[in-house]
Amino acid sequence: MSSRISRVFSDLRKKGELGLVTYVTAGDPNLSRSADILKTLDQAGADVLEVGVPFSDPLADGPVIQRASERALASGTTLTQTLELIKRVRAVVQAPIVVFSYANPILRIGLESFAANASEAGVDGVLVLDLPIEEAGTFRHTLVEAGIDPIFLLSPTTTDLRIRQAAELGRGFLYGISRLGVTGARSEMATGVRGMVRRIRSVTSLPIAVGFGLSHPKHLQEIGKCADAAVVGSALVELIAQQADSEDLTTVIEDFIAWLKGGKGEGMDGS
């Protein structure tokens, strides 16, 4: 059985294209705007949509996503509402949707009921930032049973042994962290990404998306030389923060995605 995520990556491979995975926080600035943002990202050509669940203590995130989480919590967004948001947009969005969360909100709902609700909402994959493979046994099993891809993160500090374990347990794709540290846009790409991707590639045929710190078409071109997809989060979240009240928000997002994908457009290069 091939998942929506696997199909997207296999199409990308056939076309020889680099995939674009986008991250936004659900409920930032509010849930109805989030629905518009997700639809816009899908239409503008994002290949996978990551939807972040706001959490009170996002210790793996830099300031930009921390603030987004705070705004989303202030607007009253919960994990349950995040799943409802996904359910609402699922019918009109082509791209697979991956829930990006910390462990506690999921454990609070309970694994079983989370998996059931996520499956019903049309969630394709789930990635939990603070649930390494050693703690993820039941979690992985429950998701796979519910037809959802468990996605694991790999870092420059991950040992070869654990890469192999993650590759065996993961579905859909593996998420390679480009650098040490928290999430957040950087002007320069981390060195050593290719080495890490090569280490992952040598043990698995699962597609590899690389993220953390990517914000510019030149980063994507670099990533395109080794990985299957690039993840852009903080740069997009920052844009949403700046344009939250603007009527042009969706247009700005479309332009940003076009710029990232093709290097076209203007005004994004000021960083």
Place this chain on the structure above:
Amino acid sequence: MIKTEVRERVNPIFGQRDPDDRGYFGTFGGCFVPETLVAPVEDLAKAYFEARSDPKFKNQLGELLDRYVGRPTPIYEAKRLSQDLGGARLFLKREDLAHTGAHKINNALGQALLAARMGKGRVVAETGAGQHGVATATACALLGLKCEVYMGAEDMKRQALNVVRMRLLGATVSPVHSGSQTLKDAINEAMRDWVANVQDSYYLLGSVLGPHPYPLMVREFQSVIGAEARQQILEVSGGLPDVVVACVGGGSNALGIFDGFVKDSSVRLIGVEAGGEAISTGRHAARFAGGSVGVLQGTRSVILQDTDGNVELTHSVSAGLDYAAVGPEHAWLRELGRAEYVWVTDTEALEAFGRLARLEGIIPALESAHALAKAEAMASKMEKDEVVLVNLSGRGDKDVEIVAEEGFDDLGTGCKQGASQEESRA
């Protein structure tokens, strides 16, 4: 024959009560960290297990505890306070007399030695009341390590004295403005720093919290308190205490003293949490009174959280107890029925603070005053030959401004009887 008192060195207890291989005490603990920290945390566990079985390391630490910290700290019988209460004999384990003024130095030195042994030149730490930050800055000054301490902006205001102390000791103190700007947020920020600098930096966590091996390691470094206290109380009172009382923020001073008595089933172990303005107001930090099982900052334990799994804001007059989670081993001891957990309010702690100052000439930390308040309430209802041992975890210089602001600095002769929530015992 003249009896001469020889101060014998008592060492921390290592390797007696380990969690399972994955760092679980029962169902509590574990290692819930971002992927980048998995390997560094494994390296840390390996380095720690090697160090604790290396006589050279233990000797180095023992020597520092002896000559630099001034251990063993005494046990002191608070006779005037006991008399005033009219009940059991009250003994204080004087961790306030340890160098830097609190038990925190026991752990800070142990981990700083480990950091140096691992070849890390930089240490990051969080601090709430500032006592752990001061202890860490001290250990780093002693061992020539760079030190950066994260502290909630709110805590920097209410514990300003300790901010100055850390800076004098050569540490950089970085304010944290996110969330409630207290201990929890300082831990988030210290972990963010660590995840970006794992190669050259050591995270020196100050309590029995966080991912494995921290809860074990911090308890073992603090176990020197209980090991000493058990010998001392046998000497001075001729038997084991009936009750041992300690305050519980993360819970390191409590586990430190409990460790000496956990196998003595006749000894009741009482942990005292911060009841703030009382549980019913929602403004408190009593995890066992209002919390539920969850995962926060690397460990599975009991936390104060809402129905959506977001961590709730806490309140306590004491910065060191103002934290939403509790050490996993405490959750386990409670589940086993081996330790009991209660809470006292800000007001009760402030009253106990004043009583100890006036009757014994000792100004305790507001954290320790929570343990005192509970111990006094219990002692007043016990027999005269019974013994209550309190861990006086720190001294209260840092708190005098808060106490004055709260209007508890001039109570005249008002030595009111303690009135803790006996019924709140879980």
